[in-house]
Amino acid sequence: MASEDKAQRVRRMFSEIAPRYDLLNRLLSLGVDLSWRKRAVALALERQPRRILDLATGTGDLALLLKERAPEAQVVGADFAPPMLALARRKAEAQGLKVEFLEADALALPFPEASFDAVTLAFGFRNFADYEKALSEIHRVLTPGGRLVLLEFPPPPKGAFGLVYRLYFGKLLPFIGGVVSGNFGAYRYLPESVEAFPPPEALKALMEGVGFKVRYELLTFGVAAIHVGDKV
Numbered sequence: 194m195a196s197e198d199k200a201q202r203v204r205r206m207f208s209e210i211a212p213r214y215d216l217l218n219r220l221l222s223l224g225v226d227l228s229w230r231k232r233a234v235a236l237a238l239e240r241q242p243r244r245i246l247d248l249a250t251g252t253g254d255l256a257l258l259l260k261e262r263a264p265e266a267q268v269v270g271a272d273f274a275p276p277m278l279a280l281a282r283r284k285a286e287a288q289g290l291k292v293e294f295l296e297a298d299a300l301a302l303p304f305p306e307a308s309f310d311a312v313t314l315a316f317g318f319r320n321f322a323d324y325e326k327a328l329s330e331i332h333r334v335l336t337p338g339g340r341l342v343l344l345e346f347p348p349p350p351k352g353a354f355g356l357v358y359r360l361y362f363g364k365l366l367p368f369i370g371g372v373v374s375g376n377f378g379a380y381r382y383l384p385e386s387v388e389a390f391p392p393p394e395a396l397k398a399l400m401e402g403v404g405f406k407v408r409y410e411l412l413t414f415g416v417a418a419i420h421v422g423d424k425v
């Protein structure tokens with residue numbers, strides 16, 4: 194699929210599922226995504242960043258958690274799907290948290306070099322049409338010594354657990370997601386995009402290729418992974 198097609202398709206898809214996105218996240222991960230997000234936030238705040246960008250922020254869960262844990266930091270959430278951003282703004286207001294949410298494409302970030310001390314990216318990277326371009330953009334907007342924290346679903350692990358997980362992710366999840374959101378295509382896309390995603394070592398190499406010093410950890414038997422890239 195051409196890059197432009199993928200971007201348009203992804204943008205339309207997330208715009209369509211936005212109203213049910215949070216509910217389905219909690220439901221389909223059985224609430225486990227919250228513990229993954231907390232770990233990502235702890236890693237992002239390790240070096241006490243003053244300016245943080247939550248990229249592909251969606252409905253803003255990670256951005257809001259960052260602001261809650263580091264009230265003194267300036268947190269910006271960016272996404273290219275306006276309906277997701279509208280929900281994020283509503284949540285920030287309801288929670289009394291001051292986070293700026295703005296429309297931006299991860300492949301062409303509207304920020305000058307060295308604008309942020311940390312960038313977080315949860316379940317967004319997989320959707321990007323050009324991984325290297327996105328990583329270069331993130332690297333550009335980070336300050337020297339700045340940190341990227343990337344939370345994603347690697348391809349399912351091997352063995353018996355992987356088999357069960359594939360059954361859940363490939364069959365049950367698209368069905369529940371389709372029924373609840375009314376968009377079967379979006380929840381069929383999820384397991385497809387996960388299978389096509391680079392395994393943790395390959396992602397590490399991609400990040401190193403644009404100049405990050407990288408380590409990663411696997412969460413919940415390898416269902417999720419967090420890559421930490423420091424700009425050296």
Ligand SMILES: C[S@@+](CC[C@H](N)C(=O)[O-])C[C@H]1O[C@@H](n2cnc3c(N)ncnc32)[C@H](O)[C@@H]1O
Binds near residue numbers: 203208251273298314
């Ligand atoms: C699965 S959601 C993740 C949202 C949020 N980070 C979370 O953890 O719930 C993926 C988000 O990435 C956004 N996205 C995908 N490609 C993008 C791009 N090129 N630029 C900006 N946002 C993008 C989508 O609009 C969507 O809101």
